[in-house]
Amino acid sequence: MMVLGIETATRAASVALVSEEEILAEYILSGVKSHAEQLLRGIDQILSDTGKSLTECAGIAVSVGPGSFTGLRIGVSTAKALAWAANLPIVGISTLRAMAANIPHAAYPICPVLDARKREVYTALYKWVEGELQAVIPEQVVSAADMIHQLDRSLKIIFIGNGSRLYQGMIQEQFGKQAEFSPQSHDCPRASTVASLGLKRLLAQQFDLVQTLVPTYLRPSDAEINWSQKHGSRSVYLPENN
The missing domain is CATH 3.30.420.40 (ATPase, nucleotide binding domain)
Structure with a gap:
């Protein structure tokens, strides 16, 4: 069984391919460029370098936070899109749990x-x-x-x-x-750890739903706070990229 791991909660994002026996590959994505610029390219590269395809994976594990709001949105939305397109199960992994598992x-x-x-x-x-x-x-x-x-x-x-x-x-x-x-x-959560934790959940048939998996922010964003202050607590904030 092979799992694709995605971690974008911090500046040093990473992607990994992990099997039950070993870490097949793990790439740290540069903190100089944005996660949006690098994530899909990194996934394509790791699959190409290992001679694997996404359809060979048993599932996708993604770090869901807490962490960078923008990074988490990019990571979770990318993981969900890939899981949906390839008809793969998805599991969300706590960033803090992944750090402790290091x-x-x-x-x-x-x-x-x-x-x-x-x-x-x-x-x-x-x-x-x-x-x-x-x-x-x-x-x-x-x-x-x-x-x-x-x-x-x-x-x-x-x-x-x-x-x-x-x-x-x-x-x-x-x-x-x-x-x-x-x-x-x-210090940084690693995609290989996210994938390893996800592998355990996949083996236990503990999947998340693509439709309902969302990042764990733990607090509202500045945009949400500003919106509430301007429009009142009963108003509903809708992010621009929704």
Whole structure:
């Protein structure tokens, strides 16, 4: 079984082909150009280089957020279009869960932290239990101070993600030696991890519906906030690209 993985939640987007035995290929897309410019080209390239076709895939796994609003829209809409065209099942994978899965079978809880701007972070807390990644604190968007307040400072915790770098001083001040930081190479969610998590769900027949799969934003966009302020909370905001 082979799965195409798509990850566009952060600036360093990626695509991957993963089987039950190995990572066949994974390409990191440059942060210089937009995801819209590179994503389909990257998918075409990885299929060409591996001598595979989309119809050989058992399904498509895509990171659904939280993360960059624009990046997620591009990634999810592309994955849905490909799944629809090739009649393939699709699964949406949490970006934060994929980040935590970058540290397999860790002995300590893992706290992925993505910079959400506005002095906030996207975060959650996970731990490995009998080979499965379980959520201890659900996904949320909060200030770094609120994130720290929710965590048990008596426990050793592994922090991962660009938000953990941004607020490393604050975290170390509160946790001291109980805070561990993953290597910077682990900071970005990876398409290969998204694909591997998706593979497990596909094997378990846990599909999402192409028609209803949407990104997980956790908070309204600036455009939605401005619209509500201008038109009132009962008005419905319709994005231009809908």
